[in-house]
Every structure is written in C-alpha cells, then in structure tokens.
Amino acid sequence: MQPQEQVKQQENQQTSSKSRSRNLLGCTRRDLEAIVKELGQPAFRAKQLESWIWDKQVTSFDDMTNLSKQLRSELTNTYALRTGTQEARLTSIDGSRKYLLRFDDGASVECVGMPSGNRLAACVSTQAGCAMGCAFCATGASGLTRSLTAAEIVEQVFHITSDFGSRVTSVVMMGQGEPFVNYDETLSALRRLNDPYGMGIGARHLTVSTCGVIPMIARFSREPEQFTLAVSLHSAVQRTRDALMPGVKRWSLLRLYDVMGEYADRTGRRPTYEYALIKGINDTEEELSYLCDFCRDTLCHVNLIQLNAVPGSHLEPSNPQRAIDFSRRLQSVGVETTIRNSRGADIEAACGQLRQRLG
Ligand code: SAH
Ligand code: SF4
Numbered sequence: 001m002q003p004q005e006q007v008k009q010q011e012n013q014q015t016s017s018k019s020r021s022r023n024l025l026g027c028t029r030r031d032l033e034a035i036v037k038e039l040g041q042p043a044f045r046a047k048q049l050e051s052w053i054w055d056k057q058v059t060s061f062d063d064m065t066n067l068s069k070q071l072r073s074e075l076t077n078t079y080a081l082r083t084g085t086q087e088a089r090l091t092s093i094d095g096s097r098k099y100l101l102r103f104d105d106g107a108s109v110e111c112v113g114m115p116s117g118n119r120l121a122a123c124v125s126t127q128a129g130c131a132m133g134c135a136f137c138a139t140g141a142s143g144l145t146r147s148l149t150a151a152e153i154v155e156q157v158f159h160i161t162s163d164f165g166s167r168v169t170s171v172v173m174m175g176q177g178e179p180f181v182n183y184d185e186t187l188s189a190l191r192r193l194n195d196p197y198g199m200g201i202g203a204r205h206l207t208v209s210t211c212g213v214i215p216m217i218a219r220f221s222r223e224p225e226q227f228t229l230a231v232s233l234h235s236a237v238q239r240t241r242d243a244l245m246p247g248v249k250r251w252s253l254l255r256l257y258d259v260m261g262e263y264a265d266r267t268g269r270r271p272t273y274e275y276a277l278i279k280g281i282n283d284t285e286e287e288l289s290y291l292c293d294f295c296r297d298t299l300c301h302v303n304l305i306q307l308n309a310v311p312g313s314h315l316e317p318s319n320p321q322r323a324i325d326f327s328r329r330l331q332s333v334g335v336e337t338t339i340r341n342s343r344g345a346d347i348e349a350a351c352g353q354l355r356q357r358l359g
Helices: 003-011 029-036 045-056 069-078 150-164 183-194 212-222 238-244 253-267 286-295 320-334
Strands: 085-093 099-101 107-118 119-123 128-129 145-146 172-173 206-210 229-231 272-277 301-306 336-340
Touching: 045 336, 085 183, 099 150, 099 336, 107 128, 107 150, 119 150, 150 183, 183 206, 206 212, 212 229, 212 253, 229 253, 272 320, 286 336, 301 320
Parallel strands: 119 172, 172 206, 206 229, 229 272, 272 301, 301 336
Antiparallel strands: 085 099, 099 107, 107 119, 128 145
C-alpha cells in the first residue's frame, strides 16, 4: 500500500464507537454548558459536572450525589464517562505499570504509568495499532485497528491516576499510534489535559511524538499552546530512513529539516529528535556525520535510545559504547544530547514494544 493510501485509510478508520461524541471526558466547559442546557438544567450544573469529572474523577454518574436521581439517570442513558475496561496490568521492577484497556467496540490499547520521586509520567496511545509500518516498532507490525477519540486518549491518563492514586504530572503521546494522523482528537485531548478547568497539566509537560507527518508539524507549530514536540528521526540519511520508516517516505528529510526550522522560528521551542541506535544500520560513522549535519546550528535536542528488541525482528541494538560515541560527537558540534534509558523493558512497556495484546 502506498503511504498516501495508508494515511487516507487511517483517516477513514475513525471510530464508530458510541463513545465518540458522547463521552464527557472529551468535553470542554462550553460543551458541558450546552449539554446541561439541552437537558433543561440551570447553567451551574455544568460546573458541578466538571468538578465531578476532573476534580473528584468519579467513574459513574451515580456518584454525582449533588445531582438529582433523575438527572443522573438521564446522563447515564445518554453519555459515557469511561468506556475502557482494564484487561491486564503488569508491574515492572522499576515501578512502571502497563495496562491493557479494551474499549466497547473491542479495540484495545496499552498505556504506561512511570513514577519517579513525586512525579508520575503517563505514556498514552493515540491509536489502536499503527499503519506507519516502521521496521523497528512492535506496534507497527500489527497494523492499524482504528484511531482513538480525545476521550479515549484522556481516559488512559485517568486510569493511570486512579491506579497510582496520585496526580499525573506529565503525559507523553508515545504509546501506540501516530498522533499526527489523528490530529484533531489528539489536539483536543491535549487541550483537555492542559485546561485549568480540565486536568490542569502545564503545556510544556505534554509531549507529542510524531514519526514526521510534515503538514501536521506545520499546523502544530501554529497552535497557541506551548506543547512539547518530539520527532522520531532515527536516521538523517534518506535511504536508511526510507527503509526504516516507510510510512513517511513521501516527505524528504529536506522537508523535515525545513519544517522543523519553521517550528523553531515560530515557537522558539526546542524540539527533540528520537534516535534509536540499531546495530550496523544507523550507528555507523557515516550516519553519525549526517546526523551532526542535520542538527548542527538548529534548535534541537537529540535523545539517543538503545533499540528495544522486538520479537520477530532481525534488528539489533547497538553496542552501548556507540551511544556514548554519538553523544560526544553531537555535543562537540554543539548539539544537546541525552542518552535515555528505557523503562519497563521487563514488561515490554519500553518504546516500540507496545502491542495490542499483553503477553
Ligand atoms: N508514532 C509516534 C509515537 C509513538 S512511537 C512516533 O513514531 O514518534 C514512540 C517512540 O518509540 C518513537 O520515538 C519511536 O520511534 C520509538 N520506538 C519505536 N520502536 C522502538 C524500538 N523498538 N526501540 C526504541 N524506540 C522505539
Ligand atoms: Fe507507528 Fe510510531 Fe511505531 Fe512508527 S514508531 S510504527 S509511527 S507507533
């Protein structure tokens, strides 16, 4: 299938799940005001609903005890609050927890909670599966089931919050799926998470990771919020990147370079490039010098990651020394670099290991 067709197909495969327009987790204060008006209720009910949803985080309309029984049952019949069911939960020795949630139409996604001191990071999915087909990614191997709604994306954060019994302090959209082929729902979820009347997480603590869907990076750079952007680069050599990431082959690295320049100019923010080191593929001297040229004199940060082994794939992680070599060279040409350790590898929760079934 051509990448163009893939993107089209993803756009068409939006959910028909009953939760799509009716789930209150995806609603703004305005939406809630319209809903209570439609139900013939006074305007202040919207604030009450908002408080039950976001502050008290109830999972059922029955728990909204300051609403009349009749209103609670009207809400129950027409709207949803949570539509996912936890099918599995695994805990890593590093404290991370991975969950498998299944929605009412059978689509399932994974999300991960990663505690660290008094912080709790959530890694959430934006699609069930992914159609981009990256060679190194377990999610890509199983194809796309469908895109998630904003409410389904937000629900994963709620799920992690309630399981840990503490507030999520940052969210990364680095679970299953490509957020920028599900742009509107992803953005709406980011806004619910950021909204002071919603979850109230600072925009800089909300990160979207894309494999490089250029038109949407341009669009993202024009959004008013200061959300954080990460781009999966994985190679600055066109032929290598085409082979590793066939879903973004239609956009050249030159165009990626240009749009990232535009992003930095417009927002003044530093994007991150994700680079998973793969033995003999993107960890050679030639690859390193292309990477230095791509990043030099631009506003960016490079995250070097060890490739996580994906069952059934012939790709292998580089020798750890390569990450050190890469980091030194990049820093010597003035490029900020971090070597990132994956978390949750023992429960297959690390980058690229999220699949639709646990096991
Ligand atoms: N689709 C988006 C976000 C989800 S993937 C994207 O591609 O950016 C989240 C991150 O995990 C991306 O940086 C991706 O490149 C990385 N990743 C995927 N498979 C990996 C693997 N096997 N080892 C290390 N990182 C991987
Ligand atoms: Fe999809 Fe991202 Fe995996 Fe590529 S790395 S297949 S874009 S989830």
